[in-house]
Amino acid sequence: MTREVKSVAVLGGGTMGLGIAAASADAGAEVLLLDVTMAAAEASLDRMKNIRPPAFENPASADRISLGSFDADLAEIKNYDWICEAIVEDVTVKRELFAKLEPFRKDGSVVSTNTSGIPLKDIAGGMPERLRKDLVVTHFFNPVKIMRLMELIPSADTTSDVTVALADFCGNKLGKGVVYAKDTVNFIGNRIGCFFMLSGLHKAQEALQNGMTMEQIDTVLGKPVGLPPTGLYGLIDLIGLDIMDLVGKNLHANLPEADVGRAFTSFPKPEQAMLERGQLGRKAKGGFYRLNIAEDGTKTKEIFDLSNETWRTAERISLDEIHANTETVFFADDKVGKLAWDIMGGTLLYAADLVPEISDDVVNIDRAMRWGFGWAKGPFELLDQLSPAKVISKLEAEGQSLPAMLQTLKDAGVDSFYRNGGTEYLTLQGTWETVPAE
Numbered sequence: 067m068t069r070e071v072k073s074v075a076v077l078g079g080g081t082m083g084l085g086i087a088a089a090s091a092d093a094g095a096e097v098l099l100l101d102v103t104m105a106a107a108e109a110s111l112d113r114m115k116n117i118r119p120p121a122f123e124n125p126a127s128a129d130r131i132s133l134g135s136f137d138a139d140l141a142e143i144k145n146y147d148w149i150c151e152a153i154v155e156d157v158t159v160k161r162e163l164f165a166k167l168e169p170f171r172k173d174g175s176v177v178s179t180n181t182s183g184i185p186l187k188d189i190a191g192g193m194p195e196r197l198r199k200d201l202v203v204t205h206f207f208n209p210v211k212i213m214r215l216m217e218l219i220p221s222a223d224t225t226s227d228v229t230v231a232l233a234d235f236c237g238n239k240l241g242k243g244v245v246y247a248k249d250t251v252n253f254i255g256n257r258i259g260c261f262f263m264l265s266g267l268h269k270a271q272e273a274l275q276n277g278m279t280m281e282q283i284d285t286v287l288g289k290p291v292g293l294p295p296t297g298l299y300g301l302i303d304l305i306g307l308d309i310m311d312l313v314g315k316n317l318h319a320n321l322p323e324a325d326v327g328r329a330f331t332s333f334p335k336p337e338q339a340m341l342e343r344g345q346l347g348r349k350a351k352g353g354f355y356r357l358n359i360a361e362d363g364t365k366t367k368e369i370f371d372l373s374n375e376t377w378r379t380a381e382r383i384s385l386d387e388i389h390a391n392t393e394t395v396f397f398a399d400d401k402v403g404k405l406a407w408d409i410m411g412g413t414l415l416y417a418a419d420l421v422p423e424i425s426d427d428v429v430n431i432d433r434a435m436r437w438g439f440g441w442a443k444g445p446f447e448l449l450d451q452l453s454p455a456k457v458i459s460k461l462e463a464e465g466q467s468l469p470a471m472l473q474t475l476k477d478a479g480v481d482s483f484y485r486n487g488g489t490e491y492l493t494l495q496g497t498w499e500t501v502p503a504e
């Protein structure tokens with residue numbers, strides 16, 4: 067069967083639902099937006115128009131959105147091709163809604179959940195066969211209008227025409243970068259990105275004990291290692307310690323027993339204390355950083371110094387050439403090199419061990435990290451820049467075992483994960499395949 071999405075019913079008009087509804091309307095689709103009450107749906111449309119930047123590319127797209135409530139209007143979904151669920155992250159509440167909507171939707175429609183990390187099998191398990199075949203995860207990133215990444219995750223029961231139809235609509239009509247992931251905890255982007263953050267909080271303690279400041283840590287874990295300037299602490303401030311706490315709990319419940327990320331699912335003591343007193347990040351007007359505005363209007367960026375747990379003025383850091391340069395910082399024989407190798411290098415090695423668990427190939431992992439987390443290069447592209455042979459030698463000298471993809475590369479007797487100007491990639495079997503168009 068070939069399916070085509072021309073109309074979208076979005077269920078839940080919160081942060082994600084309003085973004086998906088507005089993007090779909092901008093793409094010319096007829097949109098139905100349902101929420102717990104008609105008033106909630108109206109408030110959602112209002113937010114689409116008034117948030118900054120607006121959720122719409124074209125304000126006239128709002129005319130393509132019809133509104134309703136779950137109780138009064140669920141039957142209306144029969145007129146829509148894609149039923150996109152974006153309600154609260156609660157497996158019981160999501161399952162109740164899916165059970166309720168299933169009798170109303172038309173044959174041939176496709177269904178998705180925008181869960182951030184609940185395994186699809188937990189949402190789909192025990193549901194009618196038609197729903198299990200038509201259901202995938204469409205994991206958009208916030209804000210939908212700006213973030214390019216959309217992870218598409220089928221279950222073992224999903225038929226391929228469903229994935230094809232949603233990849234076509236989200237890729238070609240919404241302009242998203244579609245990445246194919248497996249039904250494993252936190253999918254690709256958040257699995258690797260959260261490992262960086264949670265392992266980073268633990269491993270940075272050693273750097274702090276070695277006399278590095280938090281500003282130095284954030285500076286090194288920014289541009290020099292190919293990450294956005296928020297580094298480690300700045301990135302967690304953006305996301306919020308409360309969200310990171312939930313992520314940690316989800317990882318604790320769902321990571322495989324032998325996963326190295328298991329060691330980092332709860333916070334170190336100072337960060338746990340911050341969480342408990344509500345020092346959560348930007349949304350709480352202070353986390354690791356805060357902006358202090360004096361009575362005369364002077365603004366000072368302050369940092370919560372973990373070494374003595376007090377606020378002080380944040381310092382600007384400049385790095386010498388060795389530490390500012392990607393090719394050299396990971397191998398620098400000092401505390402800065404150790405930090406880059408332990409935290410970012412550790413994240414690259416973690417990613418290199420997750421094929422085929424979270425993705426069948428290196429390309430989808432690289433794209434997820436570039437499009438969802440703003441990495442300059444994905445983990446395998448970055449390993450190529452560092453020289454896999456050099457990384458392997460360092461690991462062997464340290465007596466560490468090689469992660470799966472580095473072992474594959476070594477066994478295949480090749481020296482990179484990409485070749486021919488990035489047009490071919492190394493498979494898990496050690497063969498070369500053409501990189502699909504972005």
Ligand SMILES: NC(=O)c1ccc[n+]([C@@H]2O[C@H](COP(=O)([O-])OP(=O)(O)OC[C@H]3O[C@@H](n4cnc5c(N)ncnc54)[C@H](O)[C@@H]3O)[C@@H](O)[C@H]2O)c1
Pocket residue numbers: 077078079080081082083101102106152153154155156159163180181182183205206207208
């Ligand atoms: N916010 C993000 O950064 C982000 C990113 C990716 C995925 N997600 C996921 O997207 C989904 C929606 O998240 P969000 O950030 O838009 O949340 P939100 O809190 O902004 O919106 C939640 C929506 O669910 C509705 N709702 C609340 N209680 C409900 C109930 N009992 N039954 C039915 N609907 C109910 C609300 O009215 C609202 O429309 C979640 O699964 C979340 O994990 C969020």
